[in-house]
Amino acid sequence: MPTEVLAVLTAPDRDGPAASAPYRFADVAAPLVAAKDLGVTRGEGVFETLGVNAGRAQAVEAHLARMQRSAAMLELPEPDLSAWRETLFAVVERLPADREASVKLVYTRGAEGGDRPTGWAYGTTAPDHSAARTRGLAVTVLDRGLPHDITGTAPWLLQGAKTLSYAMNMAALREARRRDADDAVFVSSDDRLLEGPTSSLLLRFGDRLVTPSTSQGILPGTTQADAFRFARGEGLTTSYEVLHRSALEQADALWLLSSVRLAAPVRSVDGVERGVDAAFSGLLNAALLARRE
Amino acid sequence: MPTEVLAVLTAPDRDGPAASAPYRFADVAAPLVAAKDLGVTRGEGVFETLGVNAGRAQAVEAHLARMQRSAAMLELPEPDLSAWRETLFAVVERLPADREASVKLVYTRGAEGGDRPTGWAYGTTAPDHSAARTRGLAVTVLDRGLPHDITGTAPWLLQGAKTLSYAMNMAALREARRRDADDAVFVSSDDRLLEGPTSSLLLRFGDRLVTPSTSQGILPGTTQADAFRFARGEGLTTSYEVLHRSALEQADALWLLSSVRLAAPVRSVDGVERGVDAAFSGLLNAALLARRE
Numbered sequence: 001m002p003t004e005v006l007a008v009l010t011a012p013d014r015d016g017p018a019a020s021a022p023y024r025f026a027d028v029a030a031p032l033v034a035a036k037d038l039g040v041t042r043g044e045g046v047f048e049t050l051g052v053n054a055g056r057a058q059a060v061e062a063h064l065a066r067m068q069r070s071a072a073m074l075e076l077p078e079p080d081l082s083a084w085r086e087t088l089f090a091v092v093e094r095l096p097a098d099r100e101a102s103v104k105l106v107y108t109r110g111a112e113g114g115d116r117p118t119g120w121a122y123g124t125t126a127p128d129h130s131a132a133r134t135r136g137l138a139v140t141v142l143d144r145g146l147p148h149d150i151t152g153t154a155p156w157l158l159q160g161a162k163t164l165s166y167a168m169n170m171a172a173l174r175e176a177r178r179r180d181a182d183d184a185v186f187v188s189s190d191d192r193l194l195e196g197p198t199s200s201l202l203l204r205f206g207d208r209l210v211t212p213s214t215s216q217g218i219l220p221g222t223t224q225a226d227a228f229r230f231a232r233g234e235g236l237t238t239s240y241e242v243l244h245r246s247a248l249e250q251a252d253a254l255w256l257l258s259s260v261r262l263a264a265p266v267r268s269v270d271g272v273e274r275g276v277d278a279a280f281s282g283l284l285n286a287a288l289l290a291r292r293e
Numbered sequence: 294m295p296t297e298v299l300a301v302l303t304a305p306d307r308d309g310p311a312a313s314a315p316y317r318f319a320d321v322a323a324p325l326v327a328a329k330d331l332g333v334t335r336g337e338g339v340f341e342t343l344g345v346n347a348g349r350a351q352a353v354e355a356h357l358a359r360m361q362r363s364a365a366m367l368e369l370p371e372p373d374l375s376a377w378r379e380t381l382f383a384v385v386e387r388l389p390a391d392r393e394a395s396v397k398l399v400y401t402r403g404a405e406g407g408d409r410p411t412g413w414a415y416g417t418t419a420p421d422h423s424a425a426r427t428r429g430l431a432v433t434v435l436d437r438g439l440p441h442d443i444t445g446t447a448p449w450l451l452q453g454a455k456t457l458s459y460a461m462n463m464a465a466l467r468e469a470r471r472r473d474a475d476d477a478v479f480v481s482s483d484d485r486l487l488e489g490p491t492s493s494l495l496l497r498f499g500d501r502l503v504t505p506s507t508s509q510g511i512l513p514g515t516t517q518a519d520a521f522r523f524a525r526g527e528g529l530t531t532s533y534e535v536l537h538r539s540a541l542e543q544a545d546a547l548w549l550l551s552s553v554r555l556a557a558p559v560r561s562v563d564g565v566e567r568g569v570d571a572a573f574s575g576l577l578n579a580a581l582l583a584r585r586e
Contacts, residue, residue, distance in 0.1 A: 030324070033325065034322065034323070034325060034326075035325045035399070035415050036321065037333070040338075040399070040401070041457065042462075043457050043460045044460050047334065074460060106328070108333070142449060143443075144450075145440070146439060147482065150436075150438050154435070154438050155464075156464040156467070156468040157461055158460055163460040164334065165458030165459060166336050167338075167456040168450055170331075170337055174449070175448075175449040189439075
C-alpha cells in the first residue's frame with residue numbers, strides 16, 4: 001500500500017480570507033470536493049505534479065510558476081504561491097524520505113455560484129519507474145488535430161495550460177496501450193512534433209539536445225528545463241525548435257520527460273526499434289533525482 | 294435562493310454491487326468527491342443536463358442514451374440506466390413543480406487505483422431564460438481548431454463525447470463575453486459550422502430546418518432532435534448537413550438549442566444584426582416546454 005497524504009488549502013488564492021494556518025491535513029479517502037465544484041463539473045482548474053526524492057520536492061518554483069501561468073490562462077483567481085509552497089512542503093515532510101514520491105497540486109474554480117476556489121495537495125509514494133528509465137518506452141504517434149500555430153489565434157482552446165480537462169490525454173494513453181505501446185507523442189495536424197499526453201519530448205542530435213518549441217501550444221516542461229541545464233553542464237547545446245515529425249527518425253535518441261518518471265528513453269516508435277542511449281539516460285536520471293531546490 | 298437537491302448513486306454502473314436502494318439523498322453543500330477521483334483530477338467522466346418543467350424531466354431517454362454513448366467513448370463502465378433513471382425521477386420529485394428546473398447527471402471513473410465509478414444527480418431551479426428565448430442572443434464565431442472530419446481518424450480526441458473536460462468550452466464562453474456577445478458558435482479549422490460550447494446550432498432556410506451533421510464530431514442535440522420532431526409536425530422539412538460557415542449569413546433565422554435555455558434565437562452574429570423569428574421561436578419553446586416523456 002502506498003503512503004498517502006492530503007492537505008487542503010485554507011485560502012488557495014491571494015484574495016482569500018486571512019487564515020491562521022494555510023492548510024489542514026485531511027483523510028485521503030474522505031469526500032473533499034462538492035458536487036457543484038467546477039473542477040469536477042467542468043474540468044475548470046489546473047494542476048501540477050511534482051517529483052519528490054530523498055525528502056525533497058523537485059523543481060518547486062518552476063511548478064508553482066507554471067501553475068500560476070495556467071491559472072491566469074483560465075482566469076482563475078491568482079494563486080497564493082506562498083500558501084501553496086508551505087502546503088507542499090508540509091505534505092512532503094509527511095512522506096517517507098527513503099522512497100521516491102509525488103505531490104499533485106490541484107486548484108479549481110470552486111463551487112458554481114460561489115466565489116471561493118478550491119485547492120489541495122495530495123502526496124503519495126511513487127511506483128518503481130526504473131524499467132521505464134533504463135529499458136525505455138515503446139511509443140506511438142498520435143494526431144493532436146490542431147495546427148502547430150493555433151495558440152496565437154485561438155487562446156480559448158487553452159493549449160499550453162495544464163488544466164483538469166485531461167480526458168483527451170487519458171484517451172490518448174488508452175489508444176497507445178491498444179497499439180501495444182507504453183506512451184504516445186502528439187503531432188500537430190500539420191505534422192509538427194508536440195509533446196506526450198503527460199510528458200515532454202526530448203531529442204538528441206549528436207551534441208545537441210532539442211525539445212519542441214512551446215510556441216506550439218504545449219506545456220513548458222519543468223523536467224525538460226532541468227534536463228537542458230544538466231546537458232549544458234555536460235557540454236551539450238540545447239534549443240527549442242519547431243520540428244517536423246520526421247525528426248523522430250532523424251534523431252540519434254529520444255526521451256519522454258516527466259516529473260515523476262523522469263527521463264524515459266524511447267526504445268521504439270510505432271514498432272520501429274530505436275537505439276536507447278543508456279549512458280546519457282543514466283547520467284540524466286541521476287542528475288534529475290539529485291536535484292535540490 | 295434556488296432550491297437544490299442532490300442524490301448520489303449507490304451503484305452507477307451495471308457491474309456494481311447489488312444495492313438495496315439505487316441512491317441516497319445528500320447535502321448539496323457537503324463534500325462528495327474524493328481528492329483522488331479521476332472526475333476531478335483528469336476530467337474523466339461524462340455528464341448530461343436535463344430540463345425540467347411542470348414536474349417532468351424532458352427528453353429523458355435521449356439524455357440517458359447519450360450518457361451511455363459518451364461513457365462508451367471514454368471506456369467507462371457501462372452505466373446502469375435504470376438506476377440513473379430512478380435517481381433522476383427522485384430528484385425531480387423533490388424540485389418545486391411550479392418552476393422550470395434542471396438536473397445534471399455526473400458519472401466519473403471514480404478514485405484512481407479503485408474500481409468503482411462515481412455518480413450523482415444534482416437538481417436545481419432554473420434561472421429565468423425568457424429574455425434569451427424572446428429577445429435572443431448576440432453570438433460570436435470561434436475557431437474550434439480541428440478539421441470537421443477529425444473523429445474518423447482521431448477518436449482519442451473524444452470529439453462528440455460530453456465529457457467533464459469542459460474547460461475549453463468555458464473559456465470560449467468567456468471569450469464571447471469579452472467580445473460583448475452572449476454565446477459562441479464553433480467552426481472547424483476548415484470553416485464548417487459545428488455547435489455552441491453548450492448548445493446545438495439550428496438554421497432555418499425557408500421551410501427547411503437544418504443542423505450541422507454530427508459526423509463532424511459534435512454532440513447529437515437532445516433538444517435539437519425534439520425541435521426537428523416539432524418542426525416536421527408543422528410541415529417543415531429537417532436535415533443534418535455539413536454546412537460552410539457562410540450559411541450563418543445565408544440562413545433566414547438561427548437558434549442555439551440547449552436543454553434548459555431551450556430555443557434561443559440568434560439576434561446578431563459578430564455584431565451583424567439578424568432577424569429574429571419571434572413567431573416560430575415562441576411556438577418552438579412552447580412545444581419544448583410542453584414535452585412529456
